Structure formats: structure tokens, C-alpha cells
Amino acid sequence: MQRLRLACSVILSVAIGSACATPADRSASLKLAGTSWQLVAIQSMDDAQGTTRVADPARFTLRFGVDGRAGLRLDCNRGSGSYEARPAGDGSSGSLTFGAIATTRALCPPPHLDERVARDLGYVRSYLLKDGRLFLSLMADGGIYEWHRQPD
Secondary structure: OHHHHHHHHHHHHHHHHHHHOOHHHHHHOOOOOOOEEEEEEEEOOOOOOOEEEOOOHHHEEEEEOOOOEEEEEEOOEEEEEEEEEEEEOOOOEEEEEEOOOEEOOOOOOOOOHHHHHHHHHHHEEEEEEEOOEEEEEEHHHOOEEEEEEOOO
16 A cells, blocks of 8 residues: 555656646756665565565666766666656656666576666656655556665
């Protein structure tokens, strides 16, 4: 039930913020550029799958460059690709899409979350910054990726 409330909160925040924000608000409030994050959990909307906790968040990182490029550490692999964020309201939520993600192809030890994360980034449609965490929502209630700010 908590996952459903979080998903509804993300969708509602994006919808309301998009309707209220002006183009000047959007360009002035982009809060993702220049930030780095560690993946801590993948929440499925299917109660049978539940939440997958990441054992070592430092092995799964996402950096949003100021140039519209994202850099990734995906366990034993590296990745990069473009991203486009369109903030709503104060920039704490908005729409987010990733371009194709190019990755190295080393065989990481199980569990193989690297391939899942790289694949799922193509399905990200929105973001929410809340309580020092970044939530990336997948299309069609496909799940929510929870990231914490990467320590300096």
C-alpha cells in the first residue's frame, strides 16, 4: 500500500507541477544537473515481487552531468547516455527520460542487477526529490528506483 501511495504521489506531483510551472521556472530550477546518487532499492508495483534492496549501493551510482549526459556505475560495469529532465514547479519533481545507455559488458557476479538497471533506465518517465532521496518512476507503474545522494 505504501508503494502505491508513493507512486501516486510522484504522478500527482508531476501533473500538478507541470500545469503550474512556467518555462522560466523550469530552466531556473533544474536540481538534478551536477548531482550523484547511489541506488538503494527497486520497488515493484507487484506485491509478489516486492522491494529489491541493493546490498552495496556504492556499486550502483548515477551522476547527472550539467551537459545532459549521465554517467553510471553498474556493479562491475560502467555506462553512459543522455538524459533530459523537465522540472515542474520548484524542480523537486518533473519528467525525466534517458537516451540509449551504452555499457561495458563484463560479467558481474550474481545477482545481475546491472543489466536490469541499464534496461529499466529507458523506461523512466518522472522523478521526485524528497527527503534527500531521488525516486525514478518507470512507465506504466513498472516500478520505482530509490536513490540516495552519493557521499562526497
